[in-house]
Amino acid sequence: MTGRMTGTPLRVGLVGYGLAGSVFHAPLIAATEGLALDTVVTSDPDRRRQARAASPDVRLADAPEELFDRADELDLVVIASPNKTHVPLATAALKAGLPVVVDKPVAGTAAEARELAALAEERGLLLSVFQNRRWDNDFLTLRGLLADGSLGDAWRFESRFERWRPEPKGGWRESGDPAEIGGLLYDLGSHVVDQAMVLFGPVTEVYAETDVRRTGAEADDDTFLALTHASGVRSHLHVSATTAQLGPRFRVLGSRAGYVKYGLDPQEAALREGGRPGTAPEWGVEDEALWGRIGSGESPLSGGGTPVPTLPGDYPAYYAAVAAALTGAGPNPVTALEAAAALDVLEAARRSAREKVTVTL
Numbered sequence: 001m002t003g004r005m006t007g008t009p010l011r012v013g014l015v016g017y018g019l020a021g022s023v024f025h026a027p028l029i030a031a032t033e034g035l036a037l038d039t040v041v042t043s044d045p046d047r048r049r050q051a052r053a054a055s056p057d058v059r060l061a062d063a064p065e066e067l068f069d070r071a072d073e074l075d076l077v078v079i080a081s082p083n084k085t086h087v088p089l090a091t092a093a094l095k096a097g098l099p100v101v102v103d104k105p106v107a108g109t110a111a112e113a114r115e116l117a118a119l120a121e122e123r124g125l126l127l128s129v130f131q132n133r134r135w136d137n138d139f140l141t142l143r144g145l146l147a148d149g150s151l152g153d154a155w156r157f158e159s160r161f162e163r164w165r166p167e168p169k170g171g172w173r174e175s176g177d178p179a180e181i182g183g184l185l186y187d188l189g190s191h192v193v194d195q196a197m198v199l200f201g202p203v204t205e206v207y208a209e210t211d212v213r214r215t216g217a218e219a220d221d222d223t224f225l226a227l228t229h230a231s232g233v234r235s236h237l238h239v240s241a242t243t244a245q246l247g248p249r250f251r252v253l254g255s256r257a258g259y260v261k262y263g264l265d266p267q268e269a270a271l272r273e274g275g276r277p278g279t280a281p282e283w284g285v286e287d288e289a290l291w292g293r294i295g296s297g298e299s300p301l302s303g304g305g306t307p308v309p310t311l312p313g314d315y316p317a318y319y320a321a322v323a324a325a326l327t328g329a330g331p332n333p334v335t336a337l338e339a340a341a342a343l344d345v346l347e348a349a350r351r352s353a354r355e356k357v358t359v360t361l
Contacts, residue, residue: 009036016081017042031277032319068096083181099126113340136265137313152256162243176218183219188239208349261292284313
C-alpha cells in the first residue's frame with residue numbers, strides 16, 4: 001500500500017460517525033503519528049457536517065462500499081458502526097484486501113469472531129479489536145500493582161461499570177432484538193470481561209444474572225457475572241444503568257493487601273467535551289482525590305491504607321500500536337482470537353442467566 005511504501009501517513013477510512021466514531025475513533029486516529037483520517041462514511045447530514053468541521057480535509061462517503069471500491073487508496077478501515085454490521089463489514093473489508101479495526105464487540109458469537117480471525121490470517125491482514133479500556137488509568141495502575149507483587153497472590157477481583165440512567169434512551173443499543181446485539185452484557189460486559197481475562201487469564205466457569213429493570217427497556221440493563229479463572233482467581237463483574245449509589249470501580253483482594261479504586265478514567269469525559277490527546281500536557285491524568293488506596297484490615301473510606309498515584313490513562317496507545325503493527329514494528333494490540341475468548345464467556349453468561357445454571361467452559 002502506498003502509505004507504507006513511501007513513509008507517508010497510513011490512510012484510514014472510518015465507517016460510522018456516531019458516538020464511537022466521532023468521540024473515540026476519529027480523535028484518536030487524528031492524534032496518532034503515522035495515521036491520517038482519509039474518509040468518514042456516514043449518510044447522516046448532521047454527522048457529515050460534524051465530521052467536516054472536525055477534519056476539514058476529510059473525504060465523505062455515503063456507504064462502506066465506496067471504501068471497498070477504492071481499497072488501493074487506503075491502508076486501514078475502522079468499523080465503528082452498529083454492532084450488527086461488524087461481521088459483514090469486517091468480512092467485506094478483509095476480502096477487499098484492507099486491514100481492519102473493529103469496535104467491540106467484534107461479533108455476536110465467538111464462532112463468528114474466529115471465522116473473521118481465520119479470514120484475516122488467510123489474507124495476511126491485520127484484524128484488531130478496539131478494547132480501549134485496557135488503557136484506562138485504573139487498569140494500568142492495577143496491572144502494575146499485580147506485576148510488582150504489592151497485593152501478593154490475587155484472590156478476588158471485583159469490577160463495576162455502573163451508571164445511573166433511570167430513563168432508557170432508546171436506539172439499537174437498548175433494543176430487545178437479538179440481531180442488534182444490544183444490552184449491557186455485550187456492551188460494557190465486553191470491557192469488564194476483557195479486563196478480567198487480561199489480568200487473570202482464561203475462564204473455566206461462568207455464572208450470570210441479567211435483568212431488565214427500567215420501564216420501557218427491552219435489553220438487559222442490570223447484569224452481574226461471576227467468573228472462575230483457571231488461575232484460581234474469582235472475578236465478580238457488575239455492569240448496570242440502574243445503580244443509584246455507585247460502588248468502587250475496582251476492589252482487588254490479595255494475600256498481602258487489597259486495592260480499592262473509585263471513579264472512572266477521565267479520558268471518555270474529556271473526549272466527549274472536545275478534549276484531544278496531544279493538545280494538553282496532562283492527558284489522562286486524574287485528580288489526586290480520586291487515587292485508589294492499598295492496604296489491609298481497614299476501610300479506604302475511613303482513611304485506611306495508602307494512596308496509590310493513578311497512572312495516566314492512555315487511549316492513544318491503542319492506535320499507536322495499530323500503526324506499529326501495520327508497519328511490521330509491533331504486534332497486534334488486541335487480536336480477534338482474544339475477543340473470541342471473551343465472547344465465549346459472554347455467551348456462557350447469557351446461557352447461565354437464561355437457564356439459571358453455572359456454565360463450565
